[in-house]
Amino acid sequence: MRRADRLFRLVELLRSRSSCTGAWLADQLQVSLRTLYRDITDLSLSGVPIEGEAGVGYRLKHRIDIPPLTFDIDEIEALLVGTRMVQAWADPELERAALAAMAKIQNVLPEARRREASLARLFVPNYPRGRPPWLGQLRHAVRRRNIIQIDYQKEDGTPSQRELWPLGLFFWGHNWTLVGWCELRGDFRHFRVDRVQTVAVQPAIFPDQKGRRLSDFYDQLERKEGIRMRDNGMA
DSSP states (O other), X not given: OOHHHHHXXXXXXXXXXXXXOHHHHHHHHXXXXXXXXXXXHHHHHTTOOEEEETTTEEEESXXXXXXXXXXXXXXXXXXXXXXXXXXXXXOHHXXXXXXXXXXXXXXXXXXXXXXXXXXXXXXXXXXXXXXXTTXXXXXXXXXXXXXXXXXXXXXXXOEEEEEEEEEEEEEOSSOEEEEEEETTTXXXXXXXXXXXXXEEEEEEEOOOOTTSSHHHHHHXXXXXXXXXXXXXXXX
C-alpha cells in the first residue's frame, strides 16, 4: 500500500470509531507501531485534528470530511461478497438497498476497476431457508426501538410467548438470531429468527436504559464466554 493511501485509510479508521488503540490501527494497516506513530505525527502536523497518546488510544477531535479515493480490487471484492451475502440471506428490502448501493459504487469506479469487478469469481449461493419471514419487521423494530411480542417455538417444539426489547440481529452462517432484553426473564435472551412464529410490533418505544443496552449484552458475553464482540467491529 502506498503511503498516501495508508494515511487516507488511517483517517478513515479514526472516523469509524469513537476511539482506536494504536495496536488495533497498526493491525488494520498491517504496519508496525513505530510506523503508525510516525504516520499519526505527520497527519497531526499537517492539520488533521487527532488527539491521544501511545498506549492509550487515538480519536479525531471533531469530524472531518475528505474526498473519497477509488477502491482497490480487494475492497471491491469485499463489497461484492457483502452485497451477494445480503442478496442470499437478508430481507428483500435490504437486498434492494444493497444492490442500489453497489450500483452507485460501480458508477463512480474507473473503467479499469469496473472490468476487474466484473471478473471477480466470488459467489454466495441462495440458501432456500436463508430468509426468515420476520427478518425485515424485526430489523425495523430494532432500528426504531419498538417493544415487540413474539410467539416462539423452542428447539424441542415447546411454545413460548415473550415481550422483548429488540437490540440486534446477528447472522451466524445459516441462521439469524435476535438478541433482546426479555421482560419475562429479566435478562438478555437470544432467539433464532426461523423459530419465531408470529411478531407483533408495539407502538411503545423502549428507553435507552443502563444495564439493558446492547453494549451491556456484549459486556455480559465477555464475562461469561470470553467473547469480545467490540474487537469484531461491533459497537
